[in-house]
Amino acid sequence: MALVGVHNFAISLDGYGTGAGQSAEAHFGHAGDRLHQWMFATSGWQAGGSGGVDDAFFRRHDPGIGAEIMGAGKFGHPGWHEDPDWKGAWGPNPPFHTPVFVLTHHTRPSIEMEGGTTYHFLDASPAEALEVAREAAGGKDIRIGGGPTTVREFLEARLIDHLHVVVVPILLGRGVGLWDGLEGLEKDYDVEATSSPSGVTHVTFTRTTA
Amino acid sequence: MALVGVHNFAISLDGYGTGAGQSAEAHFGHAGDRLHQWMFATSGWQAGGSGGVDDAFFRRHDPGIGAEIMGAGKFGHPGWHEDPDWKGAWGPNPPFHTPVFVLTHHTRPSIEMEGGTTYHFLDASPAEALEVAREAAGGKDIRIGGGPTTVREFLEARLIDHLHVVVVPILLGRGVGLWDGLEGLEKDYDVEATSSPSGVTHVTFTRTTA
Numbered sequence: 001m002a003l004v005g006v007h008n009f010a011i012s013l014d015g016y017g018t019g020a021g022q023s024a025e026a027h028f029g030h031a032g033d034r035l036h037q038w039m040f041a042t043s044g045w046q047a048g049g050s051g052g053v054d055d056a057f058f059r060r061h062d063p064g065i066g067a068e069i070m071g072a073g074k075f076g077h078p079g080w081h082e083d084p085d086w087k088g089a090w091g092p093n094p095p096f097h098t099p100v101f102v103l104t105h106h107t108r109p110s111i112e113m114e115g116g117t118t119y120h121f122l123d124a125s126p127a128e129a130l131e132v133a134r135e136a137a138g139g140k141d142i143r144i145g146g147g148p149t150t151v152r153e154f155l156e157a158r159l160i161d162h163l164h165v166v167v168v169p170i171l172l173g174r175g176v177g178l179w180d181g182l183e184g185l186e187k188d189y190d191v192e193a194t195s196s197p198s199g200v201t202h203v204t205f206t207r208t209t210a
Numbered sequence: 211m212a213l214v215g216v217h218n219f220a221i222s223l224d225g226y227g228t229g230a231g232q233s234a235e236a237h238f239g240h241a242g243d244r245l246h247q248w249m250f251a252t253s254g255w256q257a258g259g260s261g262g263v264d265d266a267f268f269r270r271h272d273p274g275i276g277a278e279i280m281g282a283g284k285f286g287h288p289g290w291h292e293d294p295d296w297k298g299a300w301g302p303n304p305p306f307h308t309p310v311f312v313l314t315h316h317t318r319p320s321i322e323m324e325g326g327t328t329y330h331f332l333d334a335s336p337a338e339a340l341e342v343a344r345e346a347a348g349g350k351d352i353r354i355g356g357g358p359t360t361v362r363e364f365l366e367a368r369l370i371d372h373l374h375v376v377v378v379p380i381l382l383g384r385g386v387g388l389w390d391g392l393e394g395l396e397k398d399y400d401v402e403a404t405s406s407p408s409g410v411t412h413v414t415f416t417r418t419t420a
Contacts, residue, residue, distance in 0.1 A: 013396075013413070014225055014389035167377075169401040169413060173393020179224035183383020186223075191379040195405040203223070203379060203411075 005162035010035035016175035017148030024077040038200045066140025067133040071150035072104040081106035099136040126157045148176045163205040213351045215372035220245040226385035227358030234287040248410045276350025277343040281360030282314040291316035309346040336367045358388045373415040
């Protein structure tokens with residue numbers, strides 16, 4: 001059975017996956033790029049980068065994935081749906097290379113991008129979206145791409161088999177939290193924590209129950 | 211100059227240092243003893259325990275400390291001040307062995323316990339309490355013992371030189387959080403994270419600025 005996973009999902013020590021004040025200029029709000037510097041420093045991101053534990057986790061993003069599901073806030077800044085020409089915050093050749101299902105109340109026709117990414121727009125529950133994505137993935141795994149609200153909703157619905165969170169040692173103080181309403185989540189998972197020389201800690205939840 | 215530190219302060223992955231529903235029977239509320247099992251498994255706690263990184267951190271609790279400051283919620287369950295015979299939640303020989311200053315609006319005469327602990331009761335701000343504790347500590351360091359509200363207030367007042375937090379991989383979902391209102395705290399500190407085979411991650415904040 002294909003698995004449903006979250007990879008490289010960065011949060012601050014106080015649990016925010018996105019800062020406050022998201023806009024077209026600040027995709028992560030006041031967090032800027034502070035949640036992702038560990039990633040930019042890996043050799044998987046750019047030549048000459050590190051080849052250690054951060055890189056090993058980073059490179060799990062693509063292999064075996066047949067489709068991604070993302071929230072509207074990952075696709076674009078608040079209000080993107082009012083721009084009929086908006087094609088996402090991820091450039092002409094987005095780093096997904098599979099069908100991507102964007103959860104939004106403002107659906108539009110699918111958009112084919114370079115490099116194998118096609119955006120589809122769904123107004124659907126997590127379980128409904130997953131059913132559609134599974135079909136598109138052709139037996140491969142499904143990535144839940146974020147943001148924090150989307151990951152949390154899939155966790156609440158108990159649809160995630162593997163969760164990889166990267167805890168960055170900063171305190172954002174405000175933004176969109178990942179953990180609200182998830183009391184006892186660990187009971188269904190094996191949990192491991194691995195701190196990296198970069199300062200971040202990788203925490204993985206791997207499902208142990210059906 | 212004597213330093214002000216927090217040692218072995220355990221929080222859940224979602225940032226709670228105490229669960230909800232504290233009572234005489236449940237000092238940490240619905241968290242039970244889940245935040246402190248890593249500590250009970252060390253050789254510093256009991257013979258035959260582990261001697262690794264958890265133990266090394268645990269044993270930093272006592273050496274060099276001349277006084278502790280704790281909040282009313284660490285001293286006893288809600289309402290302890292209505293019991294004139296209440297002598298704290300820490301037994302006849304408490305694990306402090308120094309003067310301990312209890313921050314409370316309900317002060318009472320000092321209580322001398324076995325083993326060198328004397329409880330004093332102060333209705334004071336963090337800065338005022340620290341001044342009194344420094345005098346009592348005779349040049350030794352001061353421990354801020356918790357709970358989360360007390361630690362947070364000392365952090366907000368920028369009075370902490372060294373903070374050792376132990377992140378336990380459980381989601382409590384509710385309780386008293388440590389991190390609220392501390393945006394950007396890391397700017398004044400060197401931060402290190404060290405994950406342990408026990409599953410917890412030790413995070414230390416060591417002050418770099420005066």
